[in-house]
Every structure is written in C-alpha cells, then in structure tokens.
Amino acid sequence: xxxxxxPIRFGIIGCAEIARKVSRAISLSxxxxxxxxGSRSIDKAQKFISDNGLPASTIPLAPYDAVLDxxxxxxxxxxxxxxxxxxxxxxxxxxxxxxxLEKPTALCVEELDVILEACRENRVQFMDxxxxxxxxRTEKMGELISDPxxxxxxxxxxxxxxxxxxxxxxxxxxxxxxxxxxxxALGDAGWYCIRSILWANSYQLPKTAVALRAPIKNNAGVIxxxxxxxxWADGRSATLNCSFLAHLTMQMTxxxxxxxxxxxxxxxxxxxxxxxxxxxxxxxxxxxxxxxVPVPSKHEVTAxxxxxxxxxxxxxxxxxxxxxxxxxxxxxxxxxxRKTQLVIDAVKKSVDNGFEPVDIIG
Amino acid sequence: xxxxxxPIRFGIIGCAEIARKVSRAISLSxxxxxxxxGSRSIDKAQKFISDNGLPASTIPLAPYDAVLDxxxxxxxxxxxxxxxxxxxxxxxxxxxxxxxLEKPTALCVEELDVILEACRENRVQFMDxxxxxxxxRTEKMGELISDPxxxxxxxxxxxxxxxxxxxxxxxxxxxxxxxxxxxxALGDAGWYCIRSILWANSYQLPKTAVALRAPIKNNAGVIxxxxxxxxWADGRSATLNCSFLAHLTMQMTxxxxxxxxxxxxxxxxxxxxxxxxxxxxxxxxxxxxxxxVPVPSKHEVTAxxxxxxxxxxxxxxxxxxxxxxxxxxxxxxxxxxRKTQLVIDAVKKSVDNGFEPVDIIG
Numbered sequence: 001x002x003x004x005x006x007p008i009r010f011g012i013i014g015c016a017e018i019a020r021k022v023s024r025a026i027s028l029s030x031x032x033x034x035x036x037x038g039s040r041s042i043d044k045a046q047k048f049i050s051d052n053g054l055p056a057s058t059i060p061l062a063p064y065d066a067v068l069d070x071x072x073x074x075x076x077x078x079x080x081x082x083x084x085x086x087x088x089x090x091x092x093x094x095x096x097x098x099x100x101l102e103k104p105t106a107l108c109v110e111e112l113d114v115i116l117e118a119c120r121e122n123r124v125q126f127m128d129x130x131x132x133x134x135x136x137r138t139e140k141m142g143e144l145i146s147d148p149x150x151x152x153x154x155x156x157x158x159x160x161x162x163x164x165x166x167x168x169x170x171x172x173x174x175x176x177x178x179x180x181x182x183x184x185a186l187g188d189a190g191w192y193c194i195r196s197i198l199w200a201n202s203y204q205l206p207k208t209a210v211a212l213r214a215p216i217k218n219n220a221g222v223i224x225x226x227x228x229x230x231x232w233a234d235g236r237s238a239t240l241n242c243s244f245l246a247h248l249t250m251q252m253t254x255x256x257x258x259x260x261x262x263x264x265x266x267x268x269x270x271x272x273x274x275x276x277x278x279x280x281x282x283x284x285x286x287x288x289x290x291x292x293v294p295v296p297s298k299h300e301v302t303a304x305x306x307x308x309x310x311x312x313x314x315x316x317x318x319x320x321x322x323x324x325x326x327x328x329x330x331x332x333x334x335x336x337x338r339k340t341q342l343v344i345d346a347v348k349k350s351v352d353n354g355f356e357p358v359d360i361i362g
Numbered sequence: 363x364x365x366x367x368x369p370i371r372f373g374i375i376g377c378a379e380i381a382r383k384v385s386r387a388i389s390l391s392x393x394x395x396x397x398x399x400g401s402r403s404i405d406k407a408q409k410f411i412s413d414n415g416l417p418a419s420t421i422p423l424a425p426y427d428a429v430l431d432x433x434x435x436x437x438x439x440x441x442x443x444x445x446x447x448x449x450x451x452x453x454x455x456x457x458x459x460x461x462x463l464e465k466p467t468a469l470c471v472e473e474l475d476v477i478l479e480a481c482r483e484n485r486v487q488f489m490d491x492x493x494x495x496x497x498x499r500t501e502k503m504g505e506l507i508s509d510p511x512x513x514x515x516x517x518x519x520x521x522x523x524x525x526x527x528x529x530x531x532x533x534x535x536x537x538x539x540x541x542x543x544x545x546x547a548l549g550d551a552g553w554y555c556i557r558s559i560l561w562a563n564s565y566q567l568p569k570t571a572v573a574l575r576a577p578i579k580n581n582a583g584v585i586x587x588x589x590x591x592x593x594w595a596d597g598r599s600a601t602l603n604c605s606f607l608a609h610l611t612m613q614m615t616x617x618x619x620x621x622x623x624x625x626x627x628x629x630x631x632x633x634x635x636x637x638x639x640x641x642x643x644x645x646x647x648x649x650x651x652x653x654x655v656p657v658p659s660k661h662e663v664t665a666x667x668x669x670x671x672x673x674x675x676x677x678x679x680x681x682x683x684x685x686x687x688x689x690x691x692x693x694x695x696x697x698x699x700r701k702t703q704l705v706i707d708a709v710k711k712s713v714d715n716g717f718e719p720v721d722i723i724g
Contacts (some may be wrong), residue, residue, distance in 0.1 A: 003584060019599035021650045155608035160520060162617055212591050213572050213719065214599055227601065229574050229589070237576055239520075239589065239601055246617040248645045248654070251624070255524055255608040262613070262626060264640070268647060270657040278626070283610045288383045290668060292610070293485075295632040304651060358573065 514619030
C-alpha cells in the first residue's frame with residue numbers, strides 16, 4: 001500500500017455507546033481504518049465488534065493498555081468517562097498515539113493542560129470529538145458570518161441544547177455521576193453551546209461568564225440544567241441554556257449588525273445527508289410594517305460524508321501529515337478545546353459561587 | 363343600519379407612524395370604521411388622512427380633546443408616546459370611549475393601574491395593541507403547547523426581539539427619549555418578549571425577574587439593549603433579549619417536557635397572508651444518533667385578515683357587546699396587559715439595582 005493510501009489505524013479505548021457512531025465514522029472515512037477495539041475484557045471488546053458489524057479483522061484487546069501497546073495503532077479515540085480522560089489521553093500520547101478525545105475533554109482546564117502538554121511533548125495530534133464543527137454547513141455558515149458586508153459584526157449569540165433524559169439516564173448515565181462526568185449537563189450539552197458561541201465569535205474568549213439563576217443539580221450535586229451569560233469587553237454578549245430536563249432542542253442564533261444566522265439542529269442535523277440554516281441580511285419591514293423585506297433565506301448544504309466521518313477524515317489527514325511528512329501537529333484544534341474548557345470552568349465556578357461574574361483568563 | 367352591522371366608530375389620537383398601520387386595520391375590520399383622526403393641529407390631522415388614502419369622510423380634529431368630545435366616537439386608538447398614555451387614556455375612559463392603547467401601555471404599573479381603574483369605573487373596554495396575539499397562528503400554537511400529550515408542561519421559553527436602529531432613530535425616535543418612552547428597548551422590543559413568555563406560561567406570573575448583565579443605556583439613561591431571566595417557583599424559567607443595536611430577529615422557543623415550539627417571526631410575520639412555525643413532539647435520535655426522529659413539522663396558518671385587523675375586530679366585537687348588549691368589559695385583556703407591565707417593571711428595577719433578583723407580586 002502506498003503512503004498516499006495507507007489509512008490511519010485507529011484503536012478505540014472503551015466500548016461506550018458513542019463509540020458505535022465513531023467506529024462507523026472511522027470505517028466511512030477514506031483515510032482511516034479501525035484496527036482494534038479495547039475494553040476491560042476481551043469478551044466485551046469482541047462483543048462490541050460483533051454487535052456493530054465491524055470487520056472480522058478488527059482486533060479485540062484488553063485491558064485498555066493493550067491498545068496503547070499495539071505497535072500498529074496510530075491513533076486512539078477515547079470515549080471513556082471524563083474522569084478517566086487525563087489518565088488515558090496522557091498514556092496514549094506517551095505511547096506516541098494521536099488522540100481523538102470525547103467531550104467534555106477534562107474535568108477542568110488544569111487537567112486538560114496536562115493532556116495537551118503530553119500531546120505537545122510527544123508530537124501527537126489532539127482533537128476533541130465535536131462533530132458538528134466538521135459539517136460542511138458549519139463552514140458555509142462561518143463564511144456568511146465572516147462577511148462584513150452581509151453580516152457586519154457579531155453582537156449576540158443565543159445557543160440552546162436541551163434534551164429530556166429518561167429516568168434511567170437520570171439515575172444511571174455517566175453524565176449524572178460525580179465520579180465519572182462531574183460536569184453533568186454543562187459538560188455534555190453545554191459544551192456544544194459554548195463551542196458554538198466561541199465559533200461565532202472567531203474563538204475570541206469572552207471576558208466574563210455569569211451563570212443564570214436556578215441551575216438544577218441532582219442529589220449528588222451534578223448540574224443537570226443550567227444557563228449562563230457570556231460577555232466580551234467590546235459589548236458582545238451571548239446566552240446559553242443546557243438541560244437534561246426539557247424536550248430536545250438544539251438551536252443557535254447569531255445576530256450581527258447587518259445580518260442574522262439561525263440553525264435549529266446544529267449539533268445533530270435532522271438528516272445525515274444534508275444540513276440547512278437560515279440567513280438574512282439587511283432585513284427591514286414593508287412600508288406599513290406588515291411583513292419582512294427580505295425574508296430570511298434557507299440554505300441547504302449537502303454532506304459528502306456524515307459529519308463524524310468528516311471529523312475522522314480531518315483528524316487522520318493531520319495525523320498523516322505528521323506521520324508521513326514530518327509536519328508538526330495542528331495547534332488550532334487543541335486551542336479551541338482549551339478555550340471551550342476555560343469557559344465551561346468559568347460557568348461552573350459562577351454556578352458554584354452564587355452567580356457572581358467570573359473572569360475568564362486565557 | 364341595523365345594530366348587527368353598525369360598525370364601532372374609532373377616533374385616533376395622535377398621528378404616529380404606527381397609526382398608519384392601525385388606520386388601515388380599522389378599515390379592514392368588518393365591524394369597525396375610522397370616524398376621526400385627532401392631532402395637535404387640524405392641518406396635521408388632514409394631512410394624515412390624505413397621505414394615507416383614508417376616506418374623505420374621515421373627520422380631522424384638533425386638539426386631541428376634540429376626539430374625546432365627539433359624540434359619535436365609540437372608541438379611541440392611542441398611539442401617543444408612553445408618557446402621555448395615562449393622561450389621554452384616562453380622559454378617554456372618562457368620556458366613555460373604549461381604549462385601544464399602544465404598547466408599552468404605561469411607564470410603570472402604578473400608572474397603568476390608574477388607566478385600568480378609569481376604564482373599569484367607566485365600563486369601557488381596554489386592550490393593548492399587541493397585534494401578534496390576534497394572529498390565528500398564535501391560537502394554533504397555543505393549542506399545541508396546551509396539549510399535555512404532545513407538549514407536556516412548559517419548562518423554558520427563550521424570546522428575542524432585536525432590530526438595528528439607524529442613527530436617526532437612536533438620536534430622535536421617541537423610544538430613546540426619557541421624557542417620552544422612558545422604558546426604551548425594554549418597553550418597545552422587550553414588551554413583545556415578555557408577552558410571549560407570559561403567553562407560553564398561560565399568563566402565570568413569574569416569581570422573580572433578574573436582569574442580565576451589561577444592559578446598554580444611551581446618554582440620557584434610556585435602555586437601548588437588555589436581557590433578563592424570569593423564574594417561576596416550580597422551576598420553569600425564561601430568558602429574553604431585546605435590543606435596538608442588533609439585526610432584526612424575532613424568535614420565540616417554547617420547550618416543554620414532551621415537545622418544543624419554535625417561531626422566528628412571531629411579532630411581524632414574514633408575510634401578511636400567513637404565518638408558520640415548527641412543532642415537534644417526543645423527538646429523539648436515530649439509533650446511531652445521526653439524525654432526528656421525528657424532525658420538527660412546519661405548520662402554516664393562513665390569516666383571513668392581517669393580525670392588526672383581527673385585533674381591531676376582536677376589540678370592536680367586545681365593544682359592541684358592551685354597547686349593544688349591555689355586557690361587561692372583557693377583563694382578560696387588561697389582566698394580560700397588567701402582568702406584562704409588572705414584569706417590565708421588575709426587569710427595569712433589576713437593571714437599575716445591579717442585577718439583583720426582583721420579586722414580582724401580582
């Protein structure tokens with residue numbers, strides 16, 4: 001196999017539910033292949049391979065170290081509970097494995113920094129698994145809001161991700177457990193809201209985070225619903241609302257001085273093959289204020305591959321550049337991750353300190 | 363003319379820009395007719411009649427008292443600056459004229475109470491001019507969110523109304539003048555957000571209002587952009603964002619336990635003839651979380667008349683019941699107005715007291 005066609009060989013560490021989606025994405029990505037699945041037992045790994053119809057050549061491994069020790073594994077996808085990320089992402093980096101890490105990436109930025117430092121030291125690519133970033137719709141939306149003529153400057157962003165967890169989730173899911181995913185709904189749903197707000201603001205960190213009142217915590221103290229306001233020094237602002245206790249909603253509204261963008265399925269598009277959004281520029285009203293001129297236009301963007309496969313493809317492209325051409329890891333992705341984590345931490349701190357503003361220092 | 367076909371005869375007090383739209387609405391409403399236009403000078407009143415192609419029979423009157431003193435005027439529409447509402451709405455009520463009052467209805471609830479008391483004492487109908495309430499779409503949306511099977515119980519509402527005022531507006535419009543419309547963007551754009559939040563919550567008053575940080579005021583101290591969070595004792599919450607400094611956006615998202623409603627033109631529908639919204643119930647994801655099942659459905663509702671004409675028709679219907687059948691004024695409308703004003707006042711107080719929570723006491 002020539003270098004140009006040698007796929008990046010993935011190992012998965014942990015047979016989480018989300019790993020099913022990403023293992024398919026690895027199969028769909030033209031420059032990646034799933035080499036091994038690691039679990040705490042070989043039986044569990046083998047069951048995951050069989051249950052998900054993965055190629056019989058996929059190697060079941062146990063325990064997780066076996067994936068890191070496998071000489072043919074180039075990169076690992078880590079969907080373990082957040083509390084285990086620092087251990088396993090660092091271990092992977094030290095073994096020279098590139099790291100695709102599930103979100104939230106860490107319990108706090110200090111932990112994340114340990115991971116990122118290990119990746120830097122070992123010259124491995126780091127990327128978090130925020131799939132919607134890789135949809136071609138996101139690129140198209142980014143072009144529109146970067147256009148000073150049509151959009152002007154961003155003034156405010158409103159981002160909501162809620163879903164209605166069932167009783168089993170609220171009792172047993174790792175995302176409600178303080179020892180597993182202590183950031184709860186903020187780290188899970190809120191991650192996407194915060195990322196979307198940073199994305200819309202060209203990744204400029206807000207100056208301040210202020211939690212909204214009345215966050216909801218479970219008996220173990222884990223956030224299961226909360227909101228926040230983010231503020232920039234120049235007057236820009238954003239609001240986010242994340243919850244496990246309200247019907248599925250995932251919308252982002254970005255309002256500029258000259259235009260507005262709106263999308264109602266930004267994290268998981270309604271349909272895999274395409275994604276749409278609306279955009280309007282310089283809208284006003286008819287003379288008697290009885291209608292809009294113009295009305296927002298619907299834009300539809302077709303995806304050549306599912307967004308998670310595009311993520312794997314982009315990650316693998318970067319890994320190949322490092323592996324085959326001696327390039328340095330792309331720093332854009334860990335930088336975006338770190339900013340997201342910084343904002344998460346500030347919102348959490350404001351929730352915990354009685355809704356006082358918390359400065360965000362990059 | 364038989365009683366059944368005798369239209370309610372309107373007088374307009376003040377030739378504001380919005381009066382053009384409402385004078386057309388009075389013409390379009392089958393049970394109403396525009397009898398007189400009052401201004402500070404007969405010339406201005408005559409010019410308004412000519413400029414807007416109103417029937418030559420429309421009587422120009424000056425000053426405003428002349429409208430109230432005209433024996434054939436049944437009802438007045440009052441689009442004067444808010445600071446003049448208490449004077450003219452009370453004067454109208456005392457003359458036995460029914461009152462259709464532009465929003466914001468008063469500078470504070472104490473002033474509004476003076477108006478409402480005058481209307482009660484004089485047995486005249488009161489209604490504020492919040493047009494979208496009367497669109498048949500609003501009724502349809504209300505049916506859906508009242509359905510416990512499809513929507514469950516409301517958990518949160520997010521309501522945004524922003525528009526980009528030009529320099530002339532920001533310098534000269536009555537809505538930025540402390541002596542005319544001292545509530546600024548909160549009283550203008552925020553009125554609609556607060557009304558939509560109350561509407562979605564079956565007009566149950568929130569317990570608390572907390573202003574968001576970084577409201578923007580002009581040099582005269584008038585709010586030109588602000589936001590707030592509203593909280594109910596049972597855990598429901600809402601956020602609102604209103605601004606004169608960001609591109610036109612008017613969206614309401616109502617999220618329940620079992621469904622979600624979303625509308626992006628709730629105040630002024632994109633087109634006069636119809637209005638649409640999306641609704642989804644019990645949505646989840648495909649097995650691999652690669653799409654929604656079901657996706658939200660678009661509902662389109664045709665309007666037999668423009669929403670403002672439907673408002674005039676409803677107001678006139680109530681006036682006719684009082685005038686011709688001896689019925690009492692409908693109390694629903696002033697009650698909704700008062701709740702809206704109470705929340706406006708609480709948000710304003712929280713803006714002014716450094717974002718502290720303000721109790722709302724009905």
